[in-house]
Amino acid sequence: MPNLVLASSSPRRKELLEKLSIPFTIYSPNADESVDKNLTPSEIVSILAQRKAKNAADQYPDSYVIGSDTVVAHKEKVLGKPADRESARKMLLGLSGCTHSVYTGVSVVYGESVRTFYEKTDVTFWELSNEEIEWYLDSGEPFDKAGGYGIQGQGGLLVKSIHGDYYSVVGLPIGRLCRVLKHMGFPQLY
Ligand SMILES: Cc1cn([C@H]2C[C@H](O)[C@@H](COP(=O)(O)OP(=O)(O)OP(=O)(O)O)O2)c(=O)[nH]c1=O
Structure with missing residues (x-):
């Protein structure tokens, strides 16, 4: 029976993949994450997902x-991901009161077969006061997350609305991934 491997050291992705209720192995990828600065966000996440x-x-x-x-x-x-508190502060100030897009790329490799896709989700933040930003920085949440916040944690309090797949913002668009696995012939799904 072919095995399922999650090439990620993100605890969030592990939790989301557990929703499939099938066993899988975790592998921490050792892929170079440098990319050409002129690429679009969808190209960046697709290339890096495939590399991992x-x-x-x-x-x-x-x-x-x-x-x-x-x-x-x-x-x-x-x-x-913000490098330090100052860079997280700048990111949150920039996102305050605005709508940004979260892109998550996913790539599935099985032998010679490769399927890669991305999801784009638009997230609108409330206007954030300086006090709120400092409070959120103190939570420690921003530092291992793209854009400096986690919608699934206290960062959810910064979010006014979302358009698109919530799970994609957390790091893995699990509904679409499940369909892609099925399409590629993965046998243990419903
Ligand atoms: C916007 C946002 C991002 N994130 C996380 C998802 C990703 O884990 C992280 C972006 O960094 P990534 O480089 O995509 O992933 P990673 O380094 O955490 O894990 P790996 O490369 O080993 O798979 O930001 C949240 O958890 N919540 C959010 O709301």
């Missing part, structure tokens, strides 16, 4: 291997 999946697929040639990448796009800028 292919990196792990070398170790698991008989498995379905999933790689994923998430970035936040706002006013022509692509935001990854």
